Amino acid sequence: MEIEVPDIQIERQHQLGLPAARAVARKLMQKVEQDFGMECTYDEGEVRDTARFGRAGVDGNVEVSADTFRLEATLGMLFANFSDEIQRRLASSLDKLLGGAPAAEDA
Numbered sequence: 001m002e003i004e005v006p007d008i009q010i011e012r013q014h015q016l017g018l019p020a021a022r023a024v025a026r027k028l029m030q031k032v033e034q035d036f037g038m039e040c041t042y043d044e045g046e047v048r049d050t051a052r053f054g055r056a057g058v059d060g061n062v063e064v065s066a067d068t069f070r071l072e073a074t075l076g077m078l079f080a081n082f083s084d085e086i087q088r089r090l091a092s093s094l095d096k097l098l099g100g101a102p103a104a105e106d107a
Contacts, residue, residue, distance in 0.1 A: 006072035007080060008060070008087045014098055018066040022049055024097045025064040029053065031093050036086075069094060 014021060022044065029040040029051050038053040051062040053073075060073030071090060075083055 007075040007083045008073040010071040010091050012069045021064050025051055025062055027097050028094055
């Protein structure tokens with residue numbers, strides 16, 4: 001069985017705590033739905049939430065904890081050529097919602 005490596009990986013550290021990070025993550029999912037036409041689901045957990053998003057050719061998730069956001073997405077052939085632009089837009093949206101500049105270079 002072949003393991004798929006995500007085409008897009010974005011990680012941000014924060015000091016919001018889970019309730020505030022959850023609110024940011026929900027806003028990000030709304031933006032992903034609007035900007036990219038994705039279907040999104042959001043599952044709350046005690047220490048970590050997981051949001052999933054997708055549409056034909058794109059599948060991804062966001063893990064949200066009290067101090068970290070981690071977004072991963074796998075792109076199909078039609079979107080693979082646009083991975084840099086998609087990653088830039090997703091990172092920019094997350095950074096704006098977090099209220100700051102990127103903390104580190106994305107993978």
